[in-house]
Amino acid sequence: MKDFMMIFIGADYQELGLSPEQMQQRMGKWFGWNDKMTEMGIVKAGDALVPEVKRVSGPDRTVTDGPFADSKELIGGYYIVKAENADAVVQIAQDYPDYDLGGTVEIREVMVFDQ
């Protein structure tokens, strides 16, 4: 078993102007997915991220505050799950609720330091 990170990109509810009813429905789907993964016993960690961004970049450590123009690429949250391989995580990611809102799941294997 290896660890994989699922990174959720895009589908910022705030920006999309979802109605209260739609948000409640979305949340139901997230619950369902979280329950399913918890039951499978594969969740190691996971959180949603607050959309406010601060970036530090360049040799001068320049600090810039969001929002940025590329908010479609904003990371909204992540899960770390245990799985056999990346294909298995692709299967898990089928239930991510926000594809229809333009959301993307990026799957990355957590690197293990070779002994």
Place this chain on the structure above:
Amino acid sequence: MKDQKIVDHLFRHHYGKMVAILTRFFGLAHIETIEDAVQDTFIKATLQWRKQLPDNPEAWLTRVAKNRTIDLLRSIKAEKKRIEKISNGPSSIPLNELFLDHEIADSQLRMIFVACHPSLKPPEQIAFALKTISGFSTPEIAAALLTKEETISKRLQRARKTIVKNEIEFDFPSPANLQNRLNRVMEVVYLTFNEGFHSTNTDTLIREDLCGEAIRLCKLLIRKEEFRSGSLYALFALLCFHAARLKSKTNQDNEIVDIREQDRSQWHLPLIEIANRAMYKAGTYEDISIYHYEAAIACEHIKAKTFEETNWTNILKWYSKLYERQPTPFTLLNIAIVYLQMNELPAAKRLLEELESAHLGQRQYLYFGSLAEYHLKFDDRTMAKTYFEQAIATTSNGLEKRYLEKKLMQLS
């Protein structure tokens, strides 16, 4: 958290509650900021609750909204003095108390009166009520009212502008104005319900939501003793009678099911019982309204065990009374339809001839449909066909169109 479930529509209903409470505290001038703040609360909830649901979701939402209020207090610094004045004034209630159940209801009722303020145009009143009290989003309102989003946005903007410009107070009308204003409130509730019940919107959920909202508002009004009247109870009865058969109005393929063919065993008994009790209550007051007669008509339909057992004589009586009070061409058309059911064909013909289709607006198709039915009584298929075709041509409603086309097909 597995077995926990969030109450249906919790967010939507909570939206209305929070907006009303915060408006009571900050004043209507800040309604836009307030609506944004409440919206933020839900975004926060959708993100935070993914992993773990709070023990009491509603209390969580309330707490966050309350904190958000305090944030708002700080951010609107320019208004600080004014807010202090409000919150220290003799009529003010401490913020915490505004979150008590009866105060929430009170705030929501105030909001209903604001929405139905005479300085707003009727379409603005409905849009504003659906947004502010019922928590529908602009696209949802547009879908519900079969209107463009842009139109709804404009109506909402105009409503907010008028409210701020006219400095409308977040309060109940004076006793002298109360009945007048209540009448308009009831009308808006009635229209909201009709949008759901008669619109035959292709989306069943939207229809149910609209009807549910109208009933919820009506209940809220009934809670306040000084608002109760025969008309209010009759309106409530009417809505419940109709709502009892809302689900049987369309079939699984979302086709209209004629009341003749509806499965009467599917009519929702608990709602019928509530309606009956409300009808009884309505009779204990002295005032009489169109809602009394409309409820009586709805009740006659509900009472009939089969379509054949419908008491058309009573229905005719109620429609005639309704016409005395509200002489609209539409009521006249309904009377003609009742005569058709009773096989009183000369009487039906007289009324149909008296009516002018142009006066019926969007309901023209019903007029042509009735003419077709009239000719069918004489087995005149050619004339019936012509009128069905005219009916089809005059409705823009997809569901009605399909229903009429089916009837037309059965002719040939």
